[in-house]
Amino acid sequence: AQSVTQLDSQVPVFEEAPVELRCNYSSSVSVYLFWYVQYPNQGLQLLLKYLSGSTLVKGINGFEAEFNKSQTSFHLRKPSVHISDTAEYFCAVWFSGGYNKLIFGAGTRLAVHP
Amino acid sequence: EAGVAQSPRYKIIEKRQSVAFWCNPISGHATLYWYQQILGQGPKLLIQFQNNGVVDDSQLPKDRFSAERLKGVDSTLKIQPAKLEDSAVYLCASSSGLGNTEAFFGQGTRLTVV
Numbered sequence: 001a002q003s004v005t006q007l008d009s010q011v012p013v014f015e016e017a018p019v020e021l022r023c024n025y026s027s028s029v030s031v032y033l034f035w036y037v038q039y040p041n042q043g044l045q046l047l048l049k050y051l052s053g054s055t056l057v058k059g060i061n062g063f064e065a066e067f068n069k070s071q072t073s074f075h076l077r078k079p080s081v082h083i084s085d086t087a088e089y090f091c092a093v094w095f096s097g098g099y100n101k102l103i104f105g106a107g108t109r110l111a112v113h114p
Numbered sequence: 115e116a117g118v119a120q121s122p123r124y125k126i127i128e129k130r131q132s133v134a135f136w137c138n139p140i141s142g143h144a145t146l147y148w149y150q151q152i153l154g155q156g157p158k159l160l161i162q163f164q165n166n167g168v169v170d171d172s173q174l175p176k177d178r179f180s181a182e183r184l185k186g187v188d189s190t191l192k193i194q195p196a197k198l199e200d201s202a203v204y205l206c207a208s209s210s211g212l213g214n215t216e217a218f219f220g221q222g223t224r225l226t227v228v
Binding site for chain 1: 118147149154155156157158159162169170205207216217218219220221222
């Protein structure tokens with residue numbers, strides 16, 4: 001079955017510290033991978049995406065993610081976070097090959113403290 | 115470029131009443147999605163259109179939810195009758211095609227059923 005798992009529901013971190021938000025998926029078909037961010041009372045905004053090519057992708061606001069096919073993971077990282085990065089982060093996976101669905105994980109709340 | 119438009123932004127209704135949400139996707143986008151996001155959870159796909167045809171509605175509670183995209187442009191999602199557990203944010207998104215393209219999200223409609 002196709003599924004998306006975000007391993008941490010909440011991640012507290014101090015400002016200027018590095019952070020990693022974890023995402024794993026289960027799939028028997030090829031996938032495309034996305035990270036979205038949601039600020040309070042706002043819609044979802046795309047941070048970055050992996051479609052093909054280099055497994056390390058860079059996105060907006062200094063975020064990057066690495067696709068690991070053998071571990072079926074797509075973890076999001078930032079070397080130094082800011083207070084303004086406090087938000088909900090969603091990993092999303094497009095399952096292709098006839099399945100053709102964009103499925104979201106449950107989300108990780110990143111709380112950056114001064 | 116105008117984004118995905120949704121209305122209303124907020125709606126409060128009593129249980130057993132009916133409600134409708136409207137979505138106007140980005141011009142030219144063939145794929146339109148409706149997601150339900152319950153507080154503290156990731157968005158759950160309710161229905162996906164490709165032009166005016168339904169691609170997937172496997173998670174749509176068809177006894178009470180309906181959606182249409184008659185001319186392949188804007189779309190309406192209806193709930194009749196509403197239940198307390200329908201309280202959620204309803205997100206509309208659109209993309210230019212299936213799969214390896216970004217889905218753009220509207221700001222959502224926050225429904226409260228009392």
